[in-house]
Amino acid sequence: xxxxxxxxxxxxxxxxxxxxxxxxxxxxxxxxxxxxxxxxxxxxxxxxxxxxxxxxxxxxxxxxxxxxxxxxxxxxxxxxxxxxxxxxxxxxxxxxxxxxxxxxxxxxxxxxxxxxxxxxxxxxxxxxxxxxxxxxxxxxxxxxxxxxxxxxxxxxxxxxxxxxxxxxxxxxxxxxxxxxxxxxxxxxxxxxxxxxxxxxxxxxxxxxxxxxxxxxxxxxxxxxxxxxxxxxxxxxxxxxxxxxxxxxxxxxxxxxxxxxxxxxxxxxxxxxxxxxxxxxxxxxxxxxxxxxxxxxxxxxxxxxxxxxxxxxxxxxxxxxxxxxxxxxxxxxxxxxxxx
Amino acid sequence: xxxxxxxxxxxxxxxxxxxxxxxxxxxxxxxxxxxxxxxxxxxxxxxxxxxxxxxxxxxxxxxxxxxxxxxxxxxxxxxxxxxxxxxxxxxxxxxxxxxxxxxxxxxxxxxxxxxxxxxxxxxxxxxxxxxxxxxxxxxxxxxxxxxxxxxxxxxxxxxxxxxxxxxxxxxxxxxxxxxxxxxxxxxxxxxxxxxxxxxxxxxxxxxxxxxxxxxxxxxxxxxxxxxxxxxxxxxxxxxxxxxxxxxxxxxxx
Ligand SMILES: Nc1ncnc2c1ncn2[C@@H]1O[C@H](COP(=O)(O)OP(=O)(O)O)[C@@H](O)[C@H]1O
Ligand SMILES: [Mg+2]
Numbered sequence: 001x002x003x004x005x006x007x008x009x010x011x012x013x014x015x016x017x018x019x020x021x022x023x024x025x026x027x028x029x030x031x032x033x034x035x036x037x038x039x040x041x042x043x044x045x046x047x048x049x050x051x052x053x054x055x056x057x058x059x060x061x062x063x064x065x066x067x068x069x070x071x072x073x074x075x076x077x078x079x080x081x082x083x084x085x086x087x088x089x090x091x092x093x094x095x096x097x098x099x100x101x102x103x104x105x106x107x108x109x110x111x112x113x114x115x116x117x118x119x120x121x122x123x124x125x126x127x128x129x130x131x132x133x134x135x136x137x138x139x140x141x142x143x144x145x146x147x148x149x150x151x152x153x154x155x156x157x158x159x160x161x162x163x164x165x166x167x168x169x170x171x172x173x174x175x176x177x178x179x180x181x182x183x184x185x186x187x188x189x190x191x192x193x194x195x196x197x198x199x200x201x202x203x204x205x206x207x208x209x210x211x212x213x214x215x216x217x218x219x220x221x222x223x224x225x226x227x228x229x230x231x232x233x234x235x236x237x238x239x240x241x242x243x244x245x246x247x248x249x250x251x252x253x254x255x256x257x258x259x260x261x262x263x264x265x266x267x268x269x270x271x272x273x274x275x276x277x278x279x280x281x282x283x284x285x286x287x288x289x290x291x292x293x294x295x296x297x298x299x300x301x302x303x304x305x306x307x308x309x310x311x312x313x314x315x316x317x318x319x320x321x322x323x324x325x326x327x328x329x330x331x332x333x334x335x336x337x338x339x
Numbered sequence: 340x341x342x343x344x345x346x347x348x349x350x351x352x353x354x355x356x357x358x359x360x361x362x363x364x365x366x367x368x369x370x371x372x373x374x375x376x377x378x379x380x381x382x383x384x385x386x387x388x389x390x391x392x393x394x395x396x397x398x399x400x401x402x403x404x405x406x407x408x409x410x411x412x413x414x415x416x417x418x419x420x421x422x423x424x425x426x427x428x429x430x431x432x433x434x435x436x437x438x439x440x441x442x443x444x445x446x447x448x449x450x451x452x453x454x455x456x457x458x459x460x461x462x463x464x465x466x467x468x469x470x471x472x473x474x475x476x477x478x479x480x481x482x483x484x485x486x487x488x489x490x491x492x493x494x495x496x497x498x499x500x501x502x503x504x505x506x507x508x509x510x511x512x513x514x515x516x517x518x519x520x521x522x523x524x525x526x527x528x529x530x531x532x533x534x535x536x537x538x539x540x541x542x543x544x545x546x547x548x549x550x551x552x553x554x555x556x557x558x559x560x561x562x563x564x565x566x567x568x569x570x571x572x573x574x575x576x577x578x579x580x581x582x583x584x585x586x587x588x589x590x591x592x
Contacts, residue, residue: 188452188459195443198432205394205430206505207418207447216453 008315013265020171024164033235034279036167038272039174040231045255045267046177047224052253053262054185055217056197057108060116061123062252064103065096065222067244069229071130072096074142074239082146089148092230093223099126100222101215108214111200123249131241141240144233160234170231174268177224181264184220193217258299260308269307342369345509345539346391346422350400353386360386362563363400368509368556373531373540375550375571378560384543385427387560388511391541392424393417404509418447423507425498427514427543433487437478437497438469440486444504445469469504475534476500477526492523499527509539516546528553551575 020039024032044066051057069092076091077083107118136142147166150158160166184190192213195203204210233239242248251274259270277295281288303310346368353361361383368374376384389395391402393414401410409417432440445468446452446459459465473479476496481489486497499515515531516524528549534540535553544550550557551571558568559580567573567580574580 183458184455186458186460187456188446188449188454188462188465191439191443191446191459192452195432195435198434199430201394202430202432202501203443205392205414205418205424206444206501207415208452209413209415213452 002316002319005312005315005319008319009311012311012315017175024167029163032163032167034275036170036235037232038275039170039268040228040235041252041255041271041275042268043174043177043231044225044228044252045259045271046181046264047221047228048252048256049259049261049264049267050181050184050193050217050221050224052256053264053267054190054197055193055214056200057111057214057218058116058253059107059119059218059221060246060249060253061103061119061121062221062225063244063246063248064119064123064126065100065225066229066232066248066252067130067239067241068099068126069093069096069226070144070233070239070243071136071142072226073148073230073233074136074144077144077146077148079145082149085148085150087148089230092233093226096226096229097219097223100219100225104215104218104222108218109211120246120249123244124246127241127245130244137240139241141238141242143238145237147234166235170235173227173231177227178264178268181224185264189213189216254296258296258306260306263306263308266306266308266311269311273307342371344368344403345370345405346541347403348391348400349403351387351390351397351402352399353383353390353395354398359563361390364560364563364565365400366558366565366568368539368541370539371537372556373535373542373554374556374558375542375544375554376558376560377544377547377550378566382560383563384560385513386563388424388513388541388543391417391511392422394424418505418507421506421508422511423502423505423509424511425502425513425515427517429491429494429498431486431494431497431501434485436483436485437473437489437500438482440497441469441472441500441504442466444472444501445506447505468506472500472504475503475530477530492519495519496523496527499530503534507538510534510541512540512542512544514543514545516544516549524549 020035023035027035044062048059048062051059051062072092072095073088076088103119103122107115107122110118130136131139147160150156150160158165158169160169185194192203192208195208196210196213200210229243232243255270255274256267258274259268260266277292278288281291285291299306305312344367348364348366351361351364352359364387376387378384386395390397393409393412397410401408403409404420404422409420432443442459442465445465446462448468449462449465470479473482476499478493478496478500481493486494489497495515495518499512502510512531515527519527524546531540531542531553542550542554554571556569557571557574559566559574567577
């Protein structure tokens with residue numbers, strides 16, 4: 001991809017961001033809430049993209065961190081008042097990081113189908129634990145009655161109960177995660193994990209203890225998944241075993257693939273598309289699952305690189321047509337083959 | 340010549356099921372020399388190199404590098420001790436550019452790559468090493484080309500470039516000329532000669548002219564065992580070797 005085409009993509013992404021910024025002022029209350037959901041899933045999908053698209057680890061248990069963080073928030077939130085975010089956020093993120101460290105320690109030494117199975121098995125263990133645990137609501141789940149408070153001394157910095165404030169809070173979290181991951185991927189660490197994805201044996205032979213790099217990537221992805229779960233716990237006000245079931249893990253995986261692995265922005269778009277379509281299909285038919293299935297199959301067949309791949313192709317085409325029309329006709333002949 | 344030992348194997352053995360691919364190989368490699376290993380296909384040459392680099396586990400015996408027992412070290416530790424290798428079957432990062440391929444080699448010489456904030460491209464010392472490796476292997480002009488888009492010969496050059504980027508003292512080269520055209524071969528042989536000035540080389544190669552023009556020491560392997568080892572002159576005049584191996588080549592020419 002040339003630099004001009006990637007600049008086109010950047011403009012496209014920035015204009016999308018502007019739409020997101022403007023949306024709470026024009027959108028209906030319900031849809032503002034829906035977009036919050038989309039952004040939370042965008043965060044979750046980006047964290048899984050770090051594993052799948054950049055480290056080459058296909059996890060089928062990523063919802064474990066998402067759901068676990070929700071439970072940790074429920075555990076640390078008193079029933080009658082709000083917990084301080086300065087306590088709750090580190091508690092939830094460190095808790096999921098620890099879980100990811102333990103699960104990763106066992107799973108990252110396997111690869112391929114074994115890695116898929118072992119991550120799935122760990123997530124299912126957590127699912128059954130919370131499903132059976134009546135102190136935490138069992139299969140009904142548990143409420144989080146108050147959103148954590150963001151105060152400094154006696155001053156309230158952010159009123160997260162305000163719909164619009166909370167919307168921007170989530171948006172800022174999503175942007176922070178995006179740029180954090182961009183930073184990681186550009187760093188020496190990022191070079192190594194991308195090498196692992198491309199050719200792990202050679203990466204090891206070049207002098208990198210790949211196990212530790214994969215483990216760190218796994219823990220970072222789990223922690224960011226925890227952030228998403230923390231936000232979802234606040235947003236939904238309830239966490240249930242369904243949040244960490246394999247349905248949810250499969251959904252995130254599908255979002256990453258639909259959006260386009262290894263692009264970061266693609267999975268965000270995948271999250272928006274998936275949740276939008278889910279909502280829309282549910283409105284028009286009870287057989288919405290069927291429509292979802294058709295959609296997923298169509299994307300996999302016709303857009304093998306996902307939504308991001310489509311955007312890249314369009315940008316390249318647009319760039320080429322602009323270039324061609326600016327060029328004298330005589331020079332055009334030699335370059336007609338773009339099949 | 341009695342330069343100090345850089346690498347020594349003692350009864351080094353590797354089995355695959357009932358097959359003994361490398362059979363009690365005890366060899367000594369001296370610093371600064373080029374030591375070639377020749378032998379027919381299936382003799383166990385690649386397996387021997389894989390043992391030295393720890394790409395596969397040793398079944399029996401030991402490997403000593405600069406006096407240290409490295410038999411059970413993982414491949415990344417072996418690499419960081421200063422043993423670099425190239426592969427007979429091209430083993431690169433196909434979707435990366437040449438620069439990125441060599442970059443990973445060069446970056447591995449940082450004390451650690453567990454660094455998360457500063458962009459990798461700002462590490463000037465890494466860039467210098469990667470650029471030097473690209474220049475040495477003759478791919479500097481191709482630095483931004485994606486490896487998968489290059490010719491087979493160029494990919495072989497990159498294979499060597501990645502190894503050089505790790506700045507090794509001891510180079511394990513598994514048929515670096517395999518499948519190369521004449522011109523490319525000539526360039527690589529020149530490069531190997533230059534590298535031989537300040538590195539130790541263990542070279543597996545079928546091209547006898549190349550071997551005789553570069554190597555000082557020569558080992559002939561057959562069926563996983565060392566048939567004969569010594570100076571190039573000794574081996575050239577060895578009757579056993581002629582019968583078992585070199586004979587065929589001489590007949591052709
Ligand atoms: N991974 C493996 N599994 C089973 N057999 C192997 C393996 N690698 C090599 N061999 C066998 O070991 C013998 C030596 O192979 P190799 O070291 O590649 O020989 P060379 O490089 O001298 O041609 C061959 O018979 C080969 O089939
Ligand atoms: Mg071989």
